[in-house]
Amino acid sequence: MTDNAITGFDPNEKPAGAHQAEAASFGGVGMKIAGYAGMVAIFLLVALPLFWIVVTSFKEKPDIYTQPAQWWPANPTTEGYKSATTEIDFWAFFRNSVIITVLLSIAKIVLGVISAYALSLLRFPGRNLVFLVVIAALMVPNQITVISNYALVSQLGWRNTYQGIIIPLAGVAFGTFLMRNQFLSVPGEIIEAARLDGAGPLKLLWRVVLPMSWPTLIAFSIITVVNEWNEYLWPFLMSDDSRVGTLPIGLTQLQNNDGITNWGPVMAATVLAMLPVLIVFLALQRHMIKGLTAGAVKG
Amino acid sequence: MASVYFDGATRVHKGNSRPSVAGVTLDIEDGEFLVLVGPSGCGKSTTLRMLAGLEPVDGGRVLIDGHDQKGVRPRDRDVAMVFQSYALYPNMTAEENMAFALRNAGVSKAEAHERVLEAAKILELEPLLGRKPGQLSGGQRQRVAMGRAIVRNPKVFCMDEPLSNLDAKLRVSTRAQIAALQRRLGVTTVYVTHDQVEAMTMGHRVAVLKEGVLQQVDTPEALYDRPVNTFVAGFIGSPAINLLDATVRDGRAELLGTSVPVERDLVGDADRVTLGIRPESWTIGSELDKDGIPLRVELVESLGAEVFVYGRHDGDPDGPRITVRLAKSQRPDTGDLIRITPVAGELHVFDAETGDRR
Numbered sequence: 316m317t318d319n320a321i322t323g324f325d326p327n328e329k330p331a332g333a334h335q336a337e338a339a340s341f342g343g344v345g346m347k348i349a350g351y352a353g354m355v356a357i358f359l360l361v362a363l364p365l366f367w368i369v370v371t372s373f374k375e376k377p378d379i380y381t382q383p384a385q386w387w388p389a390n391p392t393t394e395g396y397k398s399a400t401t402e403i404d405f406w407a408f409f410r411n412s413v414i415i416t417v418l419l420s421i422a423k424i425v426l427g428v429i430s431a432y433a434l435s436l437l438r439f440p441g442r443n444l445v446f447l448v449v450i451a452a453l454m455v456p457n458q459i460t461v462i463s464n465y466a467l468v469s470q471l472g473w474r475n476t477y478q479g480i481i482i483p484l485a486g487v488a489f490g491t492f493l494m495r496n497q498f499l500s501v502p503g504e505i506i507e508a509a510r511l512d513g514a515g516p517l518k519l520l521w522r523v524v525l526p527m528s529w530p531t532l533i534a535f536s537i538i539t540v541v542n543e544w545n546e547y548l549w550p551f552l553m554s555d556d557s558r559v560g561t562l563p564i565g566l567t568q569l570q571n572n573d574g575i576t577n578w579g580p581v582m583a584a585t586v587l588a589m590l591p592v593l594i595v596f597l598a599l600q601r602h603m604i605k606g607l608t609a610g611a612v613k614g
Numbered sequence: 615m616a617s618v619y620f621d622g623a624t625r626v627h628k629g630n631s632r633p634s635v636a637g638v639t640l641d642i643e644d645g646e647f648l649v650l651v652g653p654s655g656c657g658k659s660t661t662l663r664m665l666a667g668l669e670p671v672d673g674g675r676v677l678i679d680g681h682d683q684k685g686v687r688p689r690d691r692d693v694a695m696v697f698q699s700y701a702l703y704p705n706m707t708a709e710e711n712m713a714f715a716l717r718n719a720g721v722s723k724a725e726a727h728e729r730v731l732e733a734a735k736i737l738e739l740e741p742l743l744g745r746k747p748g749q750l751s752g753g754q755r756q757r758v759a760m761g762r763a764i765v766r767n768p769k770v771f772c773m774d775e776p777l778s779n780l781d782a783k784l785r786v787s788t789r790a791q792i793a794a795l796q797r798r799l800g801v802t803t804v805y806v807t808h809d810q811v812e813a814m815t816m817g818h819r820v821a822v823l824k825e826g827v828l829q830q831v832d833t834p835e836a837l838y839d840r841p842v843n844t845f846v847a848g849f850i851g852s853p854a855i856n857l858l859d860a861t862v863r864d865g866r867a868e869l870l871g872t873s874v875p876v877e878r879d880l881v882g883d884a885d886r887v888t889l890g891i892r893p894e895s896w897t898i899g900s901e902l903d904k905d906g907i908p909l910r911v912e913l914v915e916s917l918g919a920e921v922f923v924y925g926r927h928d929g930d931p932d933g934p935r936i937t938v939r940l941a942k943s944q945r946p947d948t949g950d951l952i953r954i955t956p957v958a959g960e961l962h963v964f965d966a967e968t969g970d971r972r
Contacts, residue, residue, distance in 0.1 A: 507701070510688045511694065512689070513715055522706075522714075527705060
């Protein structure tokens, strides 16, 4: 079987441009159906659990366990939300999550950008070695370092404090890696032009390199914010109660409250925990547009 | 404004045994427009980048205004560069692009604005100052890149093939504009190009480089009339000069079965030379003229006013191809036989071994 038979692409057909050639290669009816089937399958895989969370959060307790499953709440109620925000100190957990996520994200983004800048555009001896060490750090799962980190932070007396949660998590390897590769993709002539124009290292970063790297920086920021918001293991180990615990810790408390899990409030709290990152994501992803470097070099 | 002096400047790129620029010595006067020309990979851009400080100098020196530039940072050299890709900052408007260097140098906002306006006026960029590079055409971007260089009023302009991304028509008009602008501003300019027409039309002097070695520096006319070797002869002039091997006997060169008089003191005791004959240095004789070289026409290129005829010696189909420029009234057809004779006094005689001018 040749490639043409698979893709349904007819080599005798004259494509008017690259896009049409691409379109033609997916032209068969069978391929189209298979494509849509795949999309539907993936959509259901992602959307069904989300839908179930939202629906359950509005159900009354007896309706949650009925068989066959109710796909729409028979008696919609906001009781779940009420108990989610009263049974635990929801707003304290929420406040902690916001504080920790904001501080951690700022630390990670700043560290990622400046370390990537140093490793890509500044020249100093041992640069590649430092980069290799950073990459090596990326390979170590943080579950492995948890025990030694725990011992260290406990000795410092930082258990159940913000700094105890934030500082051990502030190390960054992924951001360094991502931003370094982005900075290396900035045309060398622009960097040289800026150097000739008398831009110092910080000005070069702030006025020339970063503005050309917004899409990558935004992507990195979204990933960081979502990750820190959802971070579970370390805050769970570090915090004892709602003084510094984050929302995922609060969710755990809600789940274990009575020995038997009342899923309505848990799902309601999950929805509430999801909303802020969803908003952040929607706000930021608009800026992840292409074409920010248009017109820099050549035409 | 300043003079520039390359004193045996050498650059060896890492991992190369052969230097990219080998001992270039070049004296550029204050206010001069010097063109560096050569085929790709000849080291012309590297030479320019050494002057701008973007490339280290591994041997020799580069002096601006008599001062050795070793260890001087690019920003402190007071050199402005126009890049082949223009290298505009995409996030800034045309005005911000042009003012960037001024603001970095501590010029006040108001003065920077004034100087940008002045440069914009010269380059007819005024209506475009608020636009970002992405909203400009290729020619407009090129002018912004020029403007970015001239607002700084630097000691030296470095231009690295600034026209190669423009279409042919725009290139011709911009070529004249840049040359006029340089005359008006009087700033010492080093201009890199691989285009010999740009080299011939723009510069006061032209420096020809080959494999990192400087071949000849001279005015465009002298370069054309007295090339120092076969490389320069072949590089300058379009279509290229005819380089033909000839044996010498009794002060006459045997060229393709015809004997051509050459100056005895030029040839010396050599028995073989390479003769360089420009396409326009031929006269066409009648078909019966037994002294002329019989040329079987293979290709005729008509450019309107003139006609370029390409052909080989009749009876020697594997021989060298000869280019002849004729007036349009003399236009032959493909397959015709014409008789051509080189114009005495316009012959270039080169050494058959070294290729150097004799």
